[in-house]
Every structure is written in structure tokens, then in C-alpha cells.
Amino acid sequence: MTEPVIEMEGISKSFPGVRALSDVSFDVRPGEVQALVGENGAGKSTLIKILSGVYHADAGTVRMHGKAVHFTHPVDSLKSGIAVIYQEFSLLPERTVAQNLFLGREPRGRFGLIDTARMRRETRDVLALFAAAGRIDPDQTVGSLDVATQQVVEIAKAVSTGARVIVMDEPTAALNEAECEELFETVDTLRERGVAIIYISHRMREITRLADRVTVLKDGEIAARFDDLPPPDAIVRAMVGRDIADFYAPPATEAEIGAPVLTVRGAGNDRLDGIDLDVRAGEIVGLAGIQGAGRVALAMALFGHAPFTHGEVTLDGAPVAFKTPREAIRGGIGLLPGDRKSEGLVLMQSVRDNGMLTSRAFAPLWGRAKRNRHTDETAMDGLLDAMEIRAASYDQEIRGLSGGNQQKAIVARWLSMRPRLLIFIEPTRGIDVNAKAGIYHLMRDLARDGAGILMISSDLPEVIGAADRILVMQNGKIAAEFPHGATEPQIMHAATGETEVAA
Amino acid sequence: MTDGADMQTARRLRLPQINPVWVLLAVLIGAIIFMNPGFTQPTGYMNFLKRAAPLAILAAGQVYVITSGGFDLSVGSLITLVVVGASMLTNNDPAATYWVVPLMLGMGLGVGLLNGLIVCFLRVPSLIATLGMMITLTGLAFMWSGGAPRGYLPDTFRFFGRELIRDVPLVRFIPISVIVLLVVVGLLAWLMHRTNLGRQVHAIGDNPVAAGLAGVPVNRVRITAFMLSGLSGAIAGILLGGFAGVSTDVGSGYELQAITAAVLGGAQLLGGRGSVPAAVGGALALTAIFTLLNFLGLPQPVRQVVQGLILIAAVALAMHRRQQTGT
Missing domain, CATH: 3.40.50.300 (P-loop containing nucleotide triphosphate hydrolases)
Structure with missing residues (x-):
């Protein structure tokens, strides 16, 4: 068995009032996909941010190729060969694919001018690894590509910088069925090339398709570790902490x-x-x-x-x-839109106001906001309670809530309309x-x-x-x-x- | 959006507790009292409130439009049109006031309705729509008066801006304009913060698409916001007619002062958040700044420079705070 490229041992991290990680150990080997799963707030992102040098662990060590490393800035980890692909890409939309790939390390030719021919050639070489290569012209601006293809460019950029470890944070969030399949193939290619991949996702189907090993985080602790791919039920049980019958x-x-x-x-x-x-x-x-x-x-x-x-x-x-x-x-008829943030929520308003939005819209304009013929503030609070919405207060702005709690507030909006x-x-x-x-x-x-x-x-x-x-x-x-x-x-x-x- | 300590952000994003505009106002009032101890006497503060009343009313109306996600630049020239129009229509007949005042209020509502219709149905951005309206109304005021407005309004009309109620215990006297201010602001504050209209004005300014899909009658709410702003412009015009003379520039610049006041009060430019009492606080603070500059003997152009800088500073500060709370 190959030696791990990254070993994290006994990592703990607290934020004021919250213990985000306690005594978490985690490793990943070359040529494997290690899935990191857990609910929102389980500590996955915190762990990755410690790995990439965004945060500093309160305790514990990070070793790369057996040697302890202390990254103080994401640039340090990038230079050491760790690339993190976030859901929001770091690409410049107005630049071409080649320019993005070589941003900040453009090859120089004669007289110190940028050697664009070489840049293009090397871009083609890197892209050739991926199924999407045929669709991408190195001279195309990134902004003109669809989301899935942009993601390929982002991954290609990581590969071209010589990354040995690639972290993917919910990479399929914005992809459709066919694009997902293409991404999986990309991941397979990377694995064959000996890259270590940390793959963060909640979707069981992706994990069972891709993962070699699975680590489950729950409430900042390791809830389970599987060295072989377990049945999906076992993963979910570890994540949720209860049976999923x-x-x-x-x-x-x-x-x-x-x-x-x-x-x-x-x-x-x-x-x-x-x-x-x-x-x-x-x-x-x-x-x-x-x-x-x-x-x-x-x-x-x-x-x-x-x-x-x-x-x-x-x-x-x-x-x-x-x-x-x-x-x-x-x-x-009621409708819960697909894009919560842009179609469903009034983000700056309170949780309760979001819940009462529709019932108020059908009450007289000049009428009191507290009460209308469909519901009133007490009844709405009751509905929100019944749905177990986790919020410091229903007067809190809804944008501070997690996606699930936001969705429940929209459901409450419609429940009040029957x-x-x-x-x-x-x-x-x-x-x-x-x-x-x-x-x-x-x-x-x-x-x-x-x-x-x-x-x-x-x-x-x-x-x-x-x-x-x-x-x-x-x-x-x-x-x-x-x-x-x-x-x-x-x-x-x-x-x-x-x-x-x-x- | 995977992790992030939920409760932590929750604590940070709790709705604002104390609005900085009240601190600013207290400091400014302190400075005025320091420079002019007479301010603590009723003649001092009542005259201050009287002078601030038109702007405060205007700001209370403007905050509806700003919260709904727009701007209303037409209110300054609406004031001019109200003052000029009232002087033309009353024609020195004291009895005419009884029909001219309601007519002027109706005209304010009408201008607001027009603004709203243009923004909603012709899809002209409110900044441009009301800028066009501002120019149009200024031109109308000129045309109506033939370029030489009559110099006076009958005393019955000037009653609202100029008269006082005397022999009031504690404060000795109360200007009618301060009573108008209290009534109008009280009503607008109640509408904004206690009724379905107010919650929906917030909702359409926050996210018009989501509001529409949730069943909010977006156009109706938006037009209502413009009408309230127009109404507040007409009321401010009636008060100003009482203490300023009749001229074709009586209202000029008021629209930007009203926007500055609303922003000082923490109203979110582009909509979604705004408070009537805080906008009034902003108007009082702005008036207090002008008063101070007056004490210091600084000329009118300096006022403009200061007002411009305040507007920029207030928005910059708001943007900074917004970044810190992570929008």
C-alpha cells in the first residue's frame, strides 16, 4: 500500500462559541478518491480550510509526504501541490482558457514577452486528459463556457500547476446528469494519474460511484471511517446518527x-x-x-x-x-421555486416575515401585518416550531439560516395558505x-x-x-x-x- | 455553504439594534447647544423642528421608494410646483385655500402615480423616470407662473407653515408645522412598520422576483410607494409655502437632501431595508449639520460640499458594514 501524501492527525479547531473540529485524523493516498461526507456544519469545510492554510488548527499536525507542514496562507499549500476547487470558481471570465491556466506563471519567450504559442500548446496538452477537451478552445474566454466546462478548466488549471492533491467541494452542485457523468470520468482520469482526491459531497450516488475510502464527519468528530466502500445505508446512518429506514x-x-x-x-x-x-x-x-x-x-x-x-x-x-x-x-396553487436565493427568499427580511409573505400579500394593503385571515404571528411561529426550524430567533434575517431551514420557512409560507x-x-x-x-x-x-x-x-x-x-x-x-x-x-x-x- | 458555524453567523446577522443615526443626531445637538445655549429654550428647538419639518416629511416619504428598490428625484420640483401652483390658484383669495390644499395633495398623489406607472409598465428605471419627471415638473412650474411667480400666498394657506399654537404648557408654543410633522411621520411609520403594505415594500425591494412568485402584487405596492412619496412632497411643499417665499427654485435640491437623510437613517440603497423614524432622524441630523455650518458662518456652497460628502460617506459606511456582515 502506498504511503499517504497527506496525513492530518488530532486536528482540533474552535471558533468563539463553537467547537468545529475535535481530534480529527484524516489521510489520503496517491491515486485514490477519499470521500469526505457529513451534514452541513459537520466540519468538512473547516477541515479543508485547515489543510489549505486558510485557518490554523488549535491542535494537531498536518504532514505532507511524512514531513510536518505549516501552511499560513492558501498560496503556501498551492505551491506544495494542494489545489482546492470550490463551488465558486477562481477563474477570470474575461480571460481566455489558456490565460487562466497560466495566470501568474506565463511562460516567457524572447525579450521576456509571453510565449503565447507555448501557452496554447501546453493548454491543449493538459486539456487532452479530459473528455471535454474537444469542446474547449484555448483562445475562448472562460465566461463563454458553461458551468460544467468551466469546472473542467478549473481542474485542468490545478493539474497544470502540478497539484498532487485535489480537493473538490461539492463539485456536482451546479451540474446536470450528463455533466456529472463527465465529471466522474475526469475524476477517474486524475486517479489513474496518481493524484490524491478528496471529494466532498452529500450525494450517495456519487460517493458509491467514485470513492475508494469514505470518512464521515459528524459534529466535528469522525463518526465513521470505511476503508472499503460500504453500502450507502451505512454511510447515511453514520452521517445522520440514526437509521434511515x-x-x-x-x-x-x-x-x-x-x-x-x-x-x-x-x-x-x-x-x-x-x-x-x-x-x-x-x-x-x-x-x-x-x-x-x-x-x-x-x-x-x-x-x-x-x-x-x-x-x-x-x-x-x-x-x-x-x-x-x-x-x-x-x-x-402554491409553488416552491427551485432557486431559493433568487426566486424564493427575501433574504434581508426575518424568518417570520418570509413565512408570512404570501398570507400578507393576500390581505388588505393597509391592514395590520401581525394578523390576517390566513394566519397570524403566533400561528406562524407555531408552524415554524412544528417544522423544527433552527434559528436564534424568528426575528433573525433569514439569510443566516442553513438551506434546509430556509426551505422549511418557504414551506411554512405555503402551509399557512392551505x-x-x-x-x-x-x-x-x-x-x-x-x-x-x-x-x-x-x-x-x-x-x-x-x-x-x-x-x-x-x-x-x-x-x-x-x-x-x-x-x-x-x-x-x-x-x-x-x-x-x-x-x-x-x-x-x-x-x-x-x-x-x-x- | 457546506459548513460555517451557523449559530455564529446567526448572532452576527441579528437585525440592527441601535441605529447610529441617533448617536450622530445626539452629538450634533450637543454641539449646537454648546455653541448656542439658547437652543435648549423652546424658541430654539421648536424653530429647529419647524425648519426641519419639510425635509423630515420628505425623507419619510422617500424611504418608501428607496426601500422598495427605487429613487424618487421628482419631489424637489414637485415642491416648487405645489408652491407656484398654490400661489397661482389662490390668487390672493383667502377662501381658496380650502380647495387648493386638497387639490395640491391630490396633485402629489397624481405625480407619484405617474412615476409608479412609468416605472412599472414602461420599465423605465426609477432614477431616470423621476429625473425626467423632475425636469418636466420644473418646466411646468415655470410655464404656469409665466416665469414670474406672484410673490405671495394668502395667510390661510401659510397657516400650516407659519402659525404657532401658543400658551402650551411645558413648551410654551408649538408650531403647526411640527404638529403636521408628528402626524405625518406617525402615520407613515405605522404604515411602514406595522402593516402589510410596509412588509411588502420591504419584500419587493429585497427581491422582486421572489416577492412576485410569492403572490405579492409587486406593481401595486411599488406604485403605492411612489404615491406616498408624492404625497409627502406635496405636504412638504405646503409647509415650505408657509415660510419661504414663492419662487421657482423653492424646492430645488430637496430630493437629494431627502435621499441623503434616508441613507443616513440606514436605508439600504437598492432596497430591502429602511426605517421611517431613522430617516426622520437622518433629516434632523442633516438639518443640524446645516445649522452648525450656519453658526460657523460658512456660506451656502460649503453646505453643498458638505452634503455631497455626507451622502458619499453614509453610503460608503453602509457598504462597509454590509461587507463585514457578509451579504
């Missing part, structure tokens, strides 16, 4: 499903065509498909944000044609495992109370686990329908449309 709520029974809440017949607009859809009371309908298949367009059409131009829609049996979200909400149909778009994106389970159970409780739920998600295991029925969209149409229990390959097949007649 009830991770997804049980599916609806026949008796729980009632009359259709929503019916759509032959509806469409410029993005959608021939949509036929039923959502019944008590039922969670999952909507799967690749990016751009029209899932969000369908949600926004139902919600009146980008309405259908033709077709028939009924809500609780009555024909409706909502032209604005306001009409849709009044009619009994909608007939609630549409969730990417309900658990960027939130931790415990909070995810909470959201799934909330959806189920809502359905049991008689609402219809439409859930759009790019996380296939989530659609499979949480939905009673799965619709697969493709090219603005509903391409297939599966009952609870469908498998990933079946759904992927339908989503990418490699079957059946081309219409």
Missing part, C-alpha cells in the same frame, strides 16, 4: 388517494406541447427529465407565471386559466440529509391532508423514493409514466428518449 415517507395507500385535484388536457405553450396530467388528492407526483425537458416550464405554466396558451386545466373540477401567480395562488396543489421544484437542492428527510415527510403529511403534490427533481433517487407516481418529460412533452417502484435505468431511458417511435 424512514428516510422517505411511505408511499400513499389506495385509500389515501382521492379525486383529482388538478387535471390538464391537451395544454401547451411555446415550450410545452400536448400536456395531459392528473394529480389526485393525497398523491405525490414526481416529474423527472433532463434539464430543459420542460419540467419547470410546466410548473410555471400551472402557476400562471408563463401560462398555457391552449388546452384545458381544471382545479377541483372547475375550469381555470391562471394568467399570473397571484391568480394561481388565489385559486389554490393550497390544494403544491408544486415543489428541486425541494432538497443543497440541503443536508436530515433536513431532506424532514421535507419528504412534510410533503407526505400535506398529501395525507388532502392536497395534491407535484414534485420536480433532478435527483432521481429522490423522485423514485418520494413519489407515488412518476411522469417523465422530454422535449416539452410527457413521454412516459411509471408507478412507484420504477428503477433509475427505466426513467433515464424514457428521459433521454432512446426508445419508441420518434413522434
